[in-house]
Amino acid sequence: MRVGHPFELPHGLRADHSKAKRIEWLSIVLLTLGSIALALTMGQSEAMKTAWVTEVLSLLPPIAYLVAARYEFRPPTKRFPFGYFRSISVCYLVAAASLSLIGLWLLFDALLKLVKQQRPPVGTMVLSGHQFWAGWAMIATLGASMLVGMMLGRLKVPLAERLHDKALKAEAEMNRDEWISEAAAIGGILLIGFGFWWGDAAAAAFISLEIVRDGWHNIRQVVADLMDEAPTLMDRRELEPLPDRLRDSARQLPWVERAAVRLREQGRLLSGEVFVVPRPETDDLQGRLEAAAAELTTLDWRLHGLVVVPVSRLDGDSPAQVARGSS
Amino acid sequence: MNDYIAALVVLLACAGCDLPRDASHTLDRIQDGTLRVGVIHHPPWVFSAGGEVQGVEAQLIQAAAADLKAEITWVSGTESELLTSLHEGELDLVIGGLTRTSPWKHQVALSRAYYVDSIIVSSANGGREGSLKGDSVAVEAGNPAAADLRKKGAIPVGVTELAGVRGLIAAPAWRLGLLGRPPTGVVLRTEERSMALTAGENAWLNWLERWLYGRQRSVPAMLRGVGQ
Numbered sequence: 001m002r003v004g005h006p007f008e009l010p011h012g013l014r015a016d017h018s019k020a021k022r023i024e025w026l027s028i029v030l031l032t033l034g035s036i037a038l039a040l041t042m043g044q045s046e047a048m049k050t051a052w053v054t055e056v057l058s059l060l061p062p063i064a065y066l067v068a069a070r071y072e073f074r075p076p077t078k079r080f081p082f083g084y085f086r087s088i089s090v091c092y093l094v095a096a097a098s099l100s101l102i103g104l105w106l107l108f109d110a111l112l113k114l115v116k117q118q119r120p121p122v123g124t125m126v127l128s129g130h131q132f133w134a135g136w137a138m139i140a141t142l143g144a145s146m147l148v149g150m151m152l153g154r155l156k157v158p159l160a161e162r163l164h165d166k167a168l169k170a171e172a173e174m175n176r177d178e179w180i181s182e183a184a185a186i187g188g189i190l191l192i193g194f195g196f197w198w199g200d201a202a203a204a205a206f207i208s209l210e211i212v213r214d215g216w217h218n219i220r221q222v223v224a225d226l227m228d229e230a231p232t233l234m235d236r237r238e239l240e241p242l243p244d245r246l247r248d249s250a251r252q253l254p255w256v257e258r259a260a261v262r263l264r265e266q267g268r269l270l271s272g273e274v275f276v277v278p279r280p281e282t283d284d285l286q287g288r289l290e291a292a293a294a295e296l297t298t299l300d301w302r303l304h305g306l307v308v309v310p311v312s313r314l315d316g317d318s319p320a321q322v323a324r325g326s327s
Numbered sequence: 328m329n330d331y332i333a334a335l336v337v338l339l340a341c342a343g344c345d346l347p348r349d350a351s352h353t354l355d356r357i358q359d360g361t362l363r364v365g366v367i368h369h370p371p372w373v374f375s376a377g378g379e380v381q382g383v384e385a386q387l388i389q390a391a392a393a394d395l396k397a398e399i400t401w402v403s404g405t406e407s408e409l410l411t412s413l414h415e416g417e418l419d420l421v422i423g424g425l426t427r428t429s430p431w432k433h434q435v436a437l438s439r440a441y442y443v444d445s446i447i448v449s450s451a452n453g454g455r456e457g458s459l460k461g462d463s464v465a466v467e468a469g470n471p472a473a474a475d476l477r478k479k480g481a482i483p484v485g486v487t488e489l490a491g492v493r494g495l496i497a498a499p500a501w502r503l504g505l506l507g508r509p510p511t512g513v514v515l516r517t518e519e520r521s522m523a524l525t526a527g528e529n530a531w532l533n534w535l536e537r538w539l540y541g542r543q544r545s546v547p548a549m550l551r552g553v554g555q
Contacts, residue, residue, distance in 0.1 A: 044433075119350055119527025121436030124536040131540050133347055133533055146331075193346035197527040 006075035007083065007269060010301045013163060020159045020168055021069055024062040027152050027171075031059045034145040041137045045120050046113050047188030047203035048138055050106050054181045054211060055145060057099055061171045064091030068167070072267060082305070085267040088167050092222045100215030106208035110201045119197040122189070135189045142182045142189075149179035161234060164268050164302055166225075169234060170218050177214050181207040228264035242270070242300060249299060250274050250308075253292055255282045258314045271305040278310055285310060347529035353419055354531040362397040364388055365409030367423025371553040372520070375403070383549045384422040384522065387441075391538050410435055416525050420535075427519040436526045440519030441539040442546040446472045448497045448515065449508040459513065464495040472497050475515040501550040 009017055038052040068088040076083040125134040153175035160168035184203045191199020224232070231240040243261045250259035256276045263272035274296060278285060293308045349355070366373045366380055373382040380401050392399050402409065402418065409421045414434045427437050448464060459481035466473050468485030476483040476497060489496050490506060503510055522539075524532050 044436075118433070119525075121524070121526045121532055122347060122529050123436065123439050123532045124540070126439075126540065131537055133529075135347060135529075150331075190346075192529065193348065195348035195350045195352075195527075195529070197350040 007073055007085070007304050009073070013301070016159050016162050017069075020156075020163060020165065021066065023152070023155050023159070024065050024069075026155075027062040027175075028059060028066075030148045030152065031055060031062070034141075034148055035059070037141045038145060041125075041134065041141045043120075043122055043134050043138065045122060045138065045185075045189060045192065045200050046110055046118075047185040047200045047207065048142075050110065050204040050207045050211075051142060051145075051182050051185040053102060053106060054178050054207060057102060057211070058149075058171075058174050058178050060095040060098065061092070061167070061174060064088075064095045065167055065171065067091055068267075082266070082271075085269050085304075086226070088267045089222050089225045092167050092170070092218065093226070096215050096218035096222055098215075100212055100219060103208050103211030103213075103215050107205060107212060110204035110208055113201040114198060114205065117197075118201070120192055120200045122192055133193070135193050138189050139186050142186050146179040146182045146186075149175045149182065153179070164234065166221060166234065166268070170221065173217075174214055177210050181210055184210075225265050225267070231263055231265050231270050243272075246274065246296060246299060246303075249296060250276055250292065253288075255279050255288055256292075260314050260316065266304075268302065269304045270300070270302045272307075274306060274308045275311050275314060276308060277312065277314055345530075347533060349530040350527040351416065351525075353525060353528040354534055357395055357397045357419060357531070359396050360398075361400055362388075362392050362395065362420065363400045363402065363418045365413060365418045365421035365423075366401055366403045367406050367409060367421065367425075368403070369424035371550060372424035373422050381553070383546060383553055384424070384520075386549060386553075387539065387542060387546075388420065388422060388522075390542070391535065394538065406431075410523060413523055413525055419525060419528075419531070421523040425521050425523055427521045429521075429523075431523065434526065435523040436528070436532050437521045437523055438532065438539065439536045440521055441543050442520040444518040444520055445500045446470075446475070446497060446515045446518070447500050447503060447510040448476075448495060448513040449503050449506075449510050450495050451493055451508075459495075462495055464497050465489060465492040466497045470497075472515045479513075479515075501547060504547075505551060 035052060035055045038048065038055055042048045042052055065088070068091040071084040071087040074084045122133065122135050122138075124131050125137050127137070153172045156168050156172035156175065159165070160172055184206050188200045188203025191203070231242055232238065233240055243263045246263070247259050247261040250256055250261065253276075255278055257279050258277040260275045261272065262275075263270050274292070276289075276292070278288075282288065289308045289310060293306055296308070297303045297306050366385065368374055369382075371382055372384045373380065375381065380403075389399065402412075406423065409418065410431050412418045413421050421435070425437065427440055429437060431437075448459065459476065459479045461480065461482070463482045463484050464476050465484050465486045466476065467489060468487060473483035473485065481495075483497075486492060489498055489502070496503075496506075496508065497515055498506070498508075500510060522535065524535065
């Protein structure tokens with residue numbers, strides 16, 4: 001048995017993983033173009049500024065994802081004996097924290113504009129000899145950027161589900177929030193057009209609330225991961241039934257009397273310990289333990305580095321009961 | 328997707344509307360009414376001579392007011408006083424050679440540039456100057472272009488009147504034309520001339536920007552007329 005296990009994605013998922021990386025590159029290119037277009041048409045609209053910031057911020061997760069993907073499956077080293085699977089969580093923590101802070105700042109900015117009753121001037125633009133209200137250019141740019149956000153989100157969701165990739169899933173959600181923000185900004189600009197000056201700052205406040213909500217949601221998820229949370233269902237708070245299935249499979253081994261399981265998420269992978277009480281007079285215990293570890297690992301492709309530990313007695317079946325029993 | 332199509336339909340329906348509109352109906356009030364204009368003394372854009380408001384911008388606004396069938400009430404004052412009044416909606420327009428980079432840009436609406444003023448270096452023989460390092464260049468005393476000259480390594484010499492100076496001078500392009508001096512390729516700074524309007528009055532802002540866009544070609548000729 002080797003102490004450090006390199007991980008390889010199952011064959012069926014490798015194509016999905018490289019497709020995810022290609023989509024991330026596509027996201028970076030499209031979002032960069034979108035940010036440039038929004039910056040050029042921004043003018044003095046607060047909603048437009050906030051939508052632009054969302055667009056620039058939504059560049060962070062794909063970059064973080066690609067950086068993390070370079071490290072994620074590196075074999076363990078002497079310094080990092082558990083491997084680099086959590087690099088994706090680290091990247092995500094950085095992105096989520098900056099998202100929340102910037103969202104709060106934008107919210108403050110928008111509310112200040114509402115309180116001070118600052119009215120947004122939107123004048124005219126000249127494009128190849130035609131002069132028109134700059135609001136139309138803003139709306140057209142926002143509309144195009146909306147389509148991009150919708151498309152990217154739709155591409156990412158199915159891949160994220162197959163790869164059990166919470167980072168990618170959260171990104172798809174962010175793309176959704178991004179196009180909702182842009183729709184709000186279009187509303188804000190139309191309100192300016194109709195002479196309702198508060199529409200702009202109100203739309204900006206709504207968008208920044210979306211950013212803060214997004215950031216908070218992501219921070220909670222990534223902090224839970226870093227706190228060794230038990231595996232949860234994609235995108236939901238409920239715990240996965242996998243630890244129970246693992247325990248039942250361990251119990252069904254003929255030489256096992258009792259079993260308990262403790263799993264944690266490491267990025268997209270799961271690792272942990274299976275505690276077993278062997279029946280008395282079990283022969284070749286080492287061999288049986290290693291075979292059990294190999295067999296149980298096949299239960300789900302995400303299980304990695306599972307350890308089967310023989311103990312003389314177990315006070316309960318689940319980690320919570322064990323903890324209570326021993327105190 | 329259905330939401331998106333609905334949004335698109337709303338947009339197309341609006342394309343025909345008279346957007347943008349004013350937050351406080353300024354344009355409606357000015358038409359056949361009174362245009363309240365703040366004037367900052369800044370020749371050749373705005374100055375007073377013989378008790379009359381004159382200058383390039385004053386002429387432009389008189390013509391614009393005629394098109395709107397509006398009477399003009401002139402109010403003269405300092406920049407900060409007039410722009411504060413404008414911000415509070417007590418004036419409709421402030422003119423006086425304001426630029427797009429004015430620090431007031433967050434309090435008032437600055438119109439699209441109707442004229443870009445370049446401050447250019449001119450040599451006596453019209454030759455292109457590669458570097459100004461160590462050269463003395465005459466510039467109107469107190470002009471910010473002196474700082475640009477210093478950054479380029481030249482020695483600015485403040486003078487009260489550029490007309491008699493023989494060597495290198497730095498002045499706006501229209502001024503060089505009046506002095507009969509050929510420009511070199513060295514542009515020290517560009518200033519986008521703009522007018523200040525009450526923020527949020529977007530119909531008024533759009534009307535004036537369109538009106539000025541139609542007249543921008545006549546600005547150089549007006550400058551020559553006013554300068555003489």
